[in-house]
Amino acid sequence: MLRRLGLCILPLLGSVFAQSGGPYIDPDNGVTFYGITEPAHGVTYGFVFPPLDQNSTEFIGEIVAPIAAGWAGVAPGGSMLRNLLLVAWPNAGKIVRSARYATSYALPTAMSGPVLTDLPSSKVNETHWKWVYRCQNCVTWSTDTGTNSIPVSSTGVPAWAFSSRAVQTPSDAQSTFVQHTDFGFFGLDFSEAHVSDSQYQLWASGGTGTGTLPPTSSPTTSTPAGPTSTVPAVPYDYIVVGSGPGGLVTADRLSEAGKKVLLIERGGPSLGFTGGSYQPDWLKGTNLTKFDTPGLFETMFSDDNSFWWCKDITVFAGCLLGGGSAINGGLWWLPPDFDFSPNYGWPRSWANHLPYSAKLKARLPGTDTPSTDGKRYLMQSADVTAQLLKPAGYTNITINNSPNSKNRVYGYSTFGFLGGKRAGPIATYYKSAITRKNLSYKPNTMVLNVVRNGSTITGVKTSDNVIGGNGVIPLTPKGRVILSAGSFGTPRILFRSGIGPSDMVNLVKADPVAGPLLPPQQQWINLPVGHNVSDNPSINLVFTHPSIDAYDNWANVWSSPRPVDAEQYATNQSGVFAHASPRLNFWRAYTGRDKKVRYIQGTARPGAASITTDNPFNATQIMTITVYLSTGVTSRGRIGIDAAMKALPLVDPWFTDPIDKEVLLQGLNDIVANIPKVSGLTMITPDNTTTVKDYVDAYSPASMNSNHWVGSCSINHVVDQNTKVLSTNNLFVVDASIIPSMPMGNPQASIMVMAEQAVAKILALPGGA
Ligand SMILES: Cc1cc2nc3c(=O)[nH]c(=O)nc-3n(C[C@H](O)[C@H](O)[C@H](O)COP(=O)(O)OP(=O)(O)OC[C@H]3O[C@@H](n4cnc5c(N)ncnc54)[C@H](O)[C@@H]3O)c2cc1C
Numbered sequence: 172m173l174r175r176l177g178l179c180i181l182p183l184l185g186s187v188f189a190q191s192g193g194p195y196i197d198p199d200n201g202v203t204f205y206g207i208t209e210p211a212h213g214v215t216y217g218f219v220f221p222p223l224d225q226n227s228t229e230f231i232g233e234i235v236a237p238i239a240a241g242w243a244g245v246a247p248g249g250s251m252l253r254n255l256l257l258v259a260w261p262n263a264g265k266i267v268r269s270a271r272y273a274t275s276y277a278l279p280t281a282m283s284g285p286v287l288t289d290l291p292s293s294k295v296n297e298t299h300w301k302w303v304y305r306c307q308n309c310v311t312w313s314t315d316t317g318t319n320s321i322p323v324s325s326t327g328v329p330a331w332a333f334s335s336r337a338v339q340t341p342s343d344a345q346s347t348f349v350q351h352t353d354f355g356f357f358g359l360d361f362s363e364a365h366v367s368d369s370q371y372q373l374w375a376s377g378g379t380g381t382g383t384l385p386p387t388s389s390p391t392t393s394t395p396a397g398p399t400s401t402v403p404a405v406p407y408d409y410i411v412v413g414s415g416p417g418g419l420v421t422a423d424r425l426s427e428a429g430k431k432v433l434l435i436e437r438g439g440p441s442l443g444f445t446g447g448s449y450q451p452d453w454l455k456g457t458n459l460t461k462f463d464t465p466g467l468f469e470t471m472f473s474d475d476n477s478f479w480w481c482k483d484i485t486v487f488a489g490c491l492l493g494g495g496s497a498i499n500g501g502l503w504w505l506p507p508d509f510d511f512s513p514n515y516g517w518p519r520s521w522a523n524h525l526p527y528s529a530k531l532k533a534r535l536p537g538t539d540t541p542s543t544d545g546k547r548y549l550m551q552s553a554d555v556t557a558q559l560l561k562p563a564g565y566t567n568i569t570i571n572n573s574p575n576s577k578n579r580v581y582g583y584s585t586f587g588f589l590g591g592k593r594a595g596p597i598a599t600y601y602k603s604a605i606t607r608k609n610l611s612y613k614p615n616t617m618v619l620n621v622v623r624n625g626s627t628i629t630g631v632k633t634s635d636n637v638i639g640g641n642g643v644i645p646l647t648p649k650g651r652v653i654l655s656a657g658s659f660g661t662p663r664i665l666f667r668s669g670i671g672p673s674d675m676v677n678l679v680k681a682d683p684v685a686g687p688l689l690p691p692q693q694q695w696i697n698l699p700v701g702h703n704v705s706d707n708p709s710i711n712l713v714f715t716h717p718s719i720d721a722y723d724n725w726a727n728v729w730s731s732p733r734p735v736d737a738e739q740y741a742t743n744q745s746g747v748f749a750h751a752s753p754r755l756n757f758w759r760a761y762t763g764r765d766k767k768v769r770y771i772q773g774t775a776r777p778g779a780a781s782i783t784t785d786n787p788f789n790a791t792q793i794m795t796i797t798v799y800l801s802t803g804v805t806s807r808g809r810i811g812i813d814a815a816m817k818a819l820p821l822v823d824p825w826f827t828d829p830i831d832k833e834v835l836l837q838g839l840n841d842i843v844a845n846i847p848k849v850s851g852l853t854m855i856t857p858d859n860t861t862t863v864k865d866y867v868d869a870y871s872p873a874s875m876n877s878n879h880w881v882g883s884c885s886i887n888h889v890v891d892q893n894t895k896v897l898s899t900n901n902l903f904v905v906d907a908s909i910i911p912s913m914p915m916g917n918p919q920a921s922i923m924v925m926a927e928q929a930v931a932k933i934l935a936l937p938g939g940a
Pocket residue numbers: 412413414415416417418435436437438487488489490491492493494495496498499500501502503504616617618619655656657658660661664877878879880905906907908916917918919920922
């Protein structure tokens with residue numbers, strides 16, 4: 172059941188972005204493999220199976236990679252979680268490889284069961300490394316949630332992962348490594364990928380040659396059949412692309428103003444009232460989904476049916492109604508004045524955010540007592556953290572009562588929830604917008620590019636070719652397009668519309684699907700789209716304290732929650748499950764040696780994502796404090812796309828300025844300094860064998876990601892003060908990407924305040940519909 176759902180989503184993506192695999196003959200060994208050479212890194216992944224009717228549990232596979240690849244891996248079953256993962260890299264002229272397995276988005280560890288045999292055509296030469304292997308006991312395996320397998324008799328969507336960074340210890344097959352720098356999927360008809368028994372046995376024993384290709388009639392790269400019927404392409408005054416925090420505020424306010432609005436979202440429903448239905452057994456009979464239920468937040472990262480993540484963005488991003496707000500931690504901070512200050516890159520015309528903050532607060536004030544009974548649950552980590560902060564002069568406040576107080580303050584975590592359920596922009600702005608006749612909502616539809624004639628946008632090209640026969644939705648004569656596809660999604664649409672740095676647009680030009688949709692080269696618009704992005708670098712400290720109930724680190728909340736808590740939530744939307752995992756937040760200001768002021772933010776919660784210590788500890792007593800560098804962070808990176816049109820960080824934005832690192836380290840040391848003042852408190856990561864400095868120095872960049880990306884279409888650089896894309900007449904951006912530097916806290920409420928102000932400016936701008 173669960174797997175089926177995943178596969179329904181992926182082929183859809185496949186048709187838009189990814190290639191389909193097919194047969195090829197490896198010239199070195201003559202084996203007929205079924206697979207692809209993915210274009211982004213030039214890595215080949217192939218498989219071939221014994222005859223289907225043998226019900227065999229083995230196959231032969233290969234990975235051929237340019238020598239620059241740090242490591243490469245493949246999941247024939249198509250997802251990282253609970254799947255056979257085959258990982259390899261070169262070392263001293265030989266291939267080092269392993270079968271691995273993961274139950275969360277963390278480093279996969281050794282998988283027992285598979286038996287790997289390297290075949291003789293494996294090699295490392297000056298330009299490439301090549302691993303050719305026989306994998307026995309590799310087609311079916313058991314998992315903690317049932318049995319999983321490679322779909323050997325049907326179509327599947329294998330996943331690949333690639334890293335440009337070398338593993339930690341290349342000589343060790345079980346070496347640790349940091350997260351892949353890129354990944355992707357390809358469609359493969361496994362039912363075709365079988366050869367005769369004699370042929371298979373020859374190759375499996377190291378024999379070569381005699382591979383043949385099947386008759387050319389086999390459908391691998393043929394163009395999809397044309398639409399069988401078309402619907403008329405109705406024009407709109409405003410087309411809003413993406414239903415995250417930016418897009419929902421925008422679509423609601425535009426339709427409220429009487430404009431004829433189309434809201435397009437690539438994903439499907441989320442909260443129960445929007446048609447979402449994905450829920451654990453213990454919520455059956457209610458309308459409460461995974462997305463409604465705050466206490467299921469941590470399961471977003473440990474569920475193998477993770478249809479909500481954007482599969483074509485290499486960092487976490489939500490691709491469903493609500494965007495990130497449907498799957499995030501729900502933290503909800505009314506913005507301080509700093510968030511719109513000219514000192515942090517805003518035009519002066521934006522500084523008075525108060526009327527817009529008031530509009531947001533009127534729709535959703537946020538609450539630090541999310542449970543419907545007004546009580547707080549599982550608060551031990553808040554109490555312990557407060558004891559740690561008080562000796563450093565912190566005071567206790569209700570955070571959203573004084574948004575400008577951000578120096579040495581702490582308070583209970585505040586959430587954008589209503590009635591014990593996730594709300595955010597979905598149960599507020601979307602809820603009112605969807606009732607208006609002036610708003611049409613089109614889910615499960617991807618916008619590929621805007622259609623333009625020079626600087627004038629005439630419509631959007633979608634993945635739904637039934638519309639008008641070519642997928643193009645037009646604008647009315649004075650119509651406008653508003654991109655709200657997020658910090659990665661919006662730049663990709665711009666690149667695919669011929670707007671952005673020429674290296675990115677040239678990647679689009681080279682793509683067989685996207686290239687022909689570009690405007691002529693003389694109409695390309697060179698803007699720094701993707702440059703100057705920012706995200707909060709964040710570092711976790713893990714502690715134990717005898718008072719803590721770690722809540723089993725949230726591991727059982729989906730399949731076997733504590734019965735009393737589950738029943739209380741299902742019946743009354745009260746109790747532990749009415750909170751997401753955070754319990755307390757704090758801020759402090761620092762002045763760096765460059766005289767710039769930077770703030771740190773902290774978030775405390777029960778449980779821990781990762782622990783590194785050889786000392787014994789009591790796992791039922793663990794808690795985490797995540798410390799972020801927030802407003803004032805100066806490091807910048809770059810995001811873009813690869814040759815497969817996947818969106819990814821090109822230059823990581825964390826600690827490119829060494830002073831950012833110094834300040835965050837100072838913040839961590841100041842927290843740690845008061846541990847002796849809290850009786851029973853022990854820090855276990857880093858533990859007593861590691862200094863905080865060494866811990867920070869060794870921290871993997873990918874783990875520093877806070878998923879708070881801003882700045883890829885920064886105001887003043889890519890869009891003007893009215894959020895209009897420079898050098899265009901009627902193209903706007905309203906999402907996190909226009910924000911020029913990091914807001915004070917987790918950004919969703921600040922993004923929505925920004926959108927309130929942006930949509931007011933757009934409506935006031937002459938020339939529109
Ligand atoms: C795991 C995680 C936890 C987080 N926790 C918090 C938190 O606790 N508090 C907080 O304030 N912030 C949090 N954030 C950050 C917050 O969710 C984001 O900053 C915010 O959602 C960004 O809003 P947006 O409107 O710019 O874009 P998004 O929320 O990314 O929305 C973009 C939307 O556009 C759609 N889309 C993209 N491309 C296309 C296309 N081509 N065609 C059609 N539709 C498209 C997407 O499906 C998506 O729905 C978290 C983020 C993540 C990933």
